[in-house]
Amino acid sequence: MKRMVVTTVLFLAACVLGAGFSPAQAQVKEYRIPVLADFSGPFADVMKAWNPPRMAILKWWSDTEGKKLGVNLVPKTYDTRYDATVVASLWPGIVADLNPIMALGVGGADVAALQQRLPKDKVPVIYGTASYGFGWLPNQWVFNPRATYAQEMLTALVLYINQHPEKRPVRVGIMSAQTSPAFVDLVNGFTNYIKTVLEPKGLATVVATEWIEVQPVDVSAQMKKLIDAKTDIMSGIGTTTMAGAAIRAMQLHGVNIPTIAAPHHTIWPLAQAMKSYAPWEGHMVVAGHVSMTEKDSKAYKFYQLLQKNYGLEGDWNPISFLGLCQGILAVRAVEHAAKKVGGAKLTGQAVYDALSSGTFTEDELMGLMPTLRFTKDAPFPVQDAMVKIETVKDGKYQLAAPGWQKIPADIVKW
Amino acid sequence: MTFPGGVHAETYQQDRALIRTPWQWLWFAGLIAVLLLLPFLGANSAVGIATVIGITLIAVLGLQLTSGCAGQINMGQSAFMGVGAYAAGALATNLHWSFLLTIPIGGISAAVFGAVFGLAALRIKGFYLALTTIAAQYIFTFAMLKLPKKWFGQSEGLRLDPAALGSFAFDTDNRIYYLVLAVVALMTYGAWGLMRSRTGRAFIAVRDNDNAAEVIGINVFYYKTLSFFIGAFYAGIAGALWAYYVRYVQADQFTLWLSVWYVGMLIVGGMGSILGAIIGTVVIRLMQELITVVGPMVADVLPTLGGQFVFAAMNMLLGGLIILFVIFEPRGLVHRWNILKESYRIWPFPH
Numbered sequence: 001m002k003r004m005v006v007t008t009v010l011f012l013a014a015c016v017l018g019a020g021f022s023p024a025q026a027q028v029k030e031y032r033i034p035v036l037a038d039f040s041g042p043f044a045d046v047m048k049a050w051n052p053p054r055m056a057i058l059k060w061w062s063d064t065e066g067k068k069l070g071v072n073l074v075p076k077t078y079d080t081r082y083d084a085t086v087v088a089s090l091w092p093g094i095v096a097d098l099n100p101i102m103a104l105g106v107g108g109a110d111v112a113a114l115q116q117r118l119p120k121d122k123v124p125v126i127y128g129t130a131s132y133g134f135g136w137l138p139n140q141w142v143f144n145p146r147a148t149y150a151q152e153m154l155t156a157l158v159l160y161i162n163q164h165p166e167k168r169p170v171r172v173g174i175m176s177a178q179t180s181p182a183f184v185d186l187v188n189g190f191t192n193y194i195k196t197v198l199e200p201k202g203l204a205t206v207v208a209t210e211w212i213e214v215q216p217v218d219v220s221a222q223m224k225k226l227i228d229a230k231t232d233i234m235s236g237i238g239t240t241t242m243a244g245a246a247i248r249a250m251q252l253h254g255v256n257i258p259t260i261a262a263p264h265h266t267i268w269p270l271a272q273a274m275k276s277y278a279p280w281e282g283h284m285v286v287a288g289h290v291s292m293t294e295k296d297s298k299a300y301k302f303y304q305l306l307q308k309n310y311g312l313e314g315d316w317n318p319i320s321f322l323g324l325c326q327g328i329l330a331v332r333a334v335e336h337a338a339k340k341v342g343g344a345k346l347t348g349q350a351v352y353d354a355l356s357s358g359t360f361t362e363d364e365l366m367g368l369m370p371t372l373r374f375t376k377d378a379p380f381p382v383q384d385a386m387v388k389i390e391t392v393k394d395g396k397y398q399l400a401a402p403g404w405q406k407i408p409a410d411i412v413k414w
Numbered sequence: 415m416t417f418p419g420g421v422h423a424e425t426y427q428q429d430r431a432l433i434r435t436p437w438q439w440l441w442f443a444g445l446i447a448v449l450l451l452l453p454f455l456g457a458n459s460a461v462g463i464a465t466v467i468g469i470t471l472i473a474v475l476g477l478q479l480t481s482g483c484a485g486q487i488n489m490g491q492s493a494f495m496g497v498g499a500y501a502a503g504a505l506a507t508n509l510h511w512s513f514l515l516t517i518p519i520g521g522i523s524a525a526v527f528g529a530v531f532g533l534a535a536l537r538i539k540g541f542y543l544a545l546t547t548i549a550a551q552y553i554f555t556f557a558m559l560k561l562p563k564k565w566f567g568q569s570e571g572l573r574l575d576p577a578a579l580g581s582f583a584f585d586t587d588n589r590i591y592y593l594v595l596a597v598v599a600l601m602t603y604g605a606w607g608l609m610r611s612r613t614g615r616a617f618i619a620v621r622d623n624d625n626a627a628e629v630i631g632i633n634v635f636y637y638k639t640l641s642f643f644i645g646a647f648y649a650g651i652a653g654a655l656w657a658y659y660v661r662y663v664q665a666d667q668f669t670l671w672l673s674v675w676y677v678g679m680l681i682v683g684g685m686g687s688i689l690g691a692i693i694g695t696v697v698i699r700l701m702q703e704l705i706t707v708v709g710p711m712v713a714d715v716l717p718t719l720g721g722q723f724v725f726a727a728m729n730m731l732l733g734g735l736i737i738l739f740v741i742f743e744p745r746g747l748v749h750r751w752n753i754l755k756e757s758y759r760i761w762p763f764p765h
Binding site for chain 1: 468559665729
């Protein structure tokens with residue numbers, strides 16, 4: 001009898017200890033996440049600011065929400081040199097070795113190498129930048145947190161038109177490169193909307209389109225043509241080098257034609273080099289993420305938390321926003337999927353399902369992005385997509401209009 | 415070529431044979447067996463790497479014929495590859511032709527495009543010819559973004575269905591690997607045969623001294639153009655295979671840097687030798703893969719270094735190794751391989 005009591009007590013004690021000691025550890029399942037990076041190719045200079053935020057977010061989420069759901073996301077970085085052949089040769093091994101439930105990508109090189117095989121591999125890949133019109137297709141497995149560059153820039157153009165009623169129809173000039181599908185797509189989307197929607201309403205017209213190199217040295221001749229065409233505002237600039245050449249050409253001709261571009265291409269990076277925002281007076285940058293000026297925001301507090309507790313190095317700038325947006329969308333997609341199927345049963349299909357028709361609130365996204373509504377019609381938010389627009393006024397970098405600006409809903413696929 | 419004692423060719427066929435000794439047959443059979451069994455021997459990563467090596471090898475073999483054998487500098491091999499990819503992709507997506515037709519047509523399309531640039535080789539050579547072929551790269555990108563969207567997709571690119579024979583689709587990594595392997599075998603055999611033919615000897619004559627070649631009756635214009643035609647044909651075949659591998663074709667995939675890498679593979683492997691092209695391609699691609707694999711490992715073991723430093727250092731290492739190869743063995747690894755083979759065969763005699 002005594003032995004039976006002792007055995008029972010020991011058994012119960014073991015049960016209690018088993019339940020009490022590290023229940024979360026026993027239930028936490030580790031998922032390895034391939035993180036594609038470019039430390040030695042064309043994006044090597046920005047990767048230093050882009051990569052750490054997404055890594056820090058994976059760590060933060062695994063420590064907080066992931067722990068509650070029994071999920072630990074462990075990143076594994078691959079330097080693909082932004083080379084489609086490297087991605088194509090690496091990927092079968094990544095899928096076999098890691099059996100990933102999702103991956104974080106860099107850009108076009110990964111998309112080119114992977115997009116056709118991802119539905120079969122059942123691995124959604126998440127990006128950090130805005131999208132392109134050629135990716136505006138249903139049932140895709142590559143996801144962007146932002147609408148297309150053309151949609152974002154058109155939103156800024158509409159704001160400019162509304163702020164300058166005296167200039168209608170606003171005379172729009174375009175300066176871009178036609179040696180890459182990405183730039184051609186931006187110009188196509190931009191001009192298509194102006195010609196089909198804004199021009200018939202007498203709001204804007206395209207007066208000149210000038211083609212330049214992707215990395216130009218001098219564009220003063222092309223700028224002269226835009227000046228001669230009495231351009232009010234110009235767009236199409238897609239690299240920092242283009243932006244630098246454009247502002248130099250404007251200074252040479254003694255004019256200041258406002259440009260519309262992405263925040264990581266024009267005002268901020270060049271103002272760092274020029275040590276002044278003054279040359280960018282009136283110019284605009286636009287993106288579907290928080291503004292660099294918003295240092296009293298939830299997003300900034302979140303960034304500080306990552307810096308303090310998760311070793312995030314680097315500045316609060318438009319490049320780090322790419323990594324932040326990519327990371328936060330990725331972990332929230334996993335979170336949605338885990339809540340639906342359980343932390344131990346996560347699959348690429350479950351994450352895809354969560355992404356392809358999910359809604360991610362601004363609060364969930366820590367204020368880094370507006371509420372994102374995905375549908376199967378596009379691999380990026382089309383419904384109610386919004387942006388923030390920044391400008392330089394009186395030499396100060398600031399929001400051009402308060403809060404999120406809604407992307408015109410009548411922009412259709414070009 | 416030195417053979418072990420007792421190995422003599424007694425007939426013309428024996429003298430012409432590529433494989434002449436039982437040991438050579440054994441090694442060859444072993445290589446074929448390893449290549450055929452690769453999907454079952456190693457991890458899936460090996461299959462992906464081997465597939466890309468195979469596709470790259472075909473393009474580099476073509477470049478070897480144009481540049482290494484015929485002496486015509488070509489910096490547009492990637493663009494020629496792109497033409498093949500687009501031609502095959504356009505026919506596959508619009509007319510739904512079988513890959514048995516689209517791949518050769520991709521090759522021929524690239525060959526015609528390449529031959530146009532070969533025409534310039536009669537008047538110019540060296541850096542001037544290199545510049546002309548660089549122009550091919552720009553013309554290719556511009557053309558593909560301007561040609562009819564219905565056929566070539568413009569900025570949207572082309573999306574292909576997997577290559578298929580009836581109901582059998584090459585839609586897995588292993589299946590596409592075998593398809594690439596078969597084409598690589600065919601194209602390598604073709605390149606070896608070509609270099610042992612009258613055409614190959616004419617290429618070498620033109621490369622060594624085109625004036626002297628003309629004096630002895632070789633049609634220099636014809637053979638220079640032909641070298642571009644054949645080299646670009648190889649690139650086109652590689653491009654078509656690439657199109658079926660990734661099933662998406664866009665102008666951005668075929669960059670000038672890719673052409674530069676191909677030239678680098680030739681230099682490291684050895685100019686003018688088919689085996690050199692094979693060695694150069696395999697060594698450079700494996701080194702690229704190695705640093706891609708070792709990088710994350712080092713970053714995991716030494717996280718304090720940071721990914722940025724580790725990956726940059728890995729690529730510096732790759733660049734440094736290439737420089738060392740060129741400094742210490744300018745005739746390429748194939749020369750070192752030949753010395754090693756000969757030394758082994760005549761061992762223990764030094765001469």
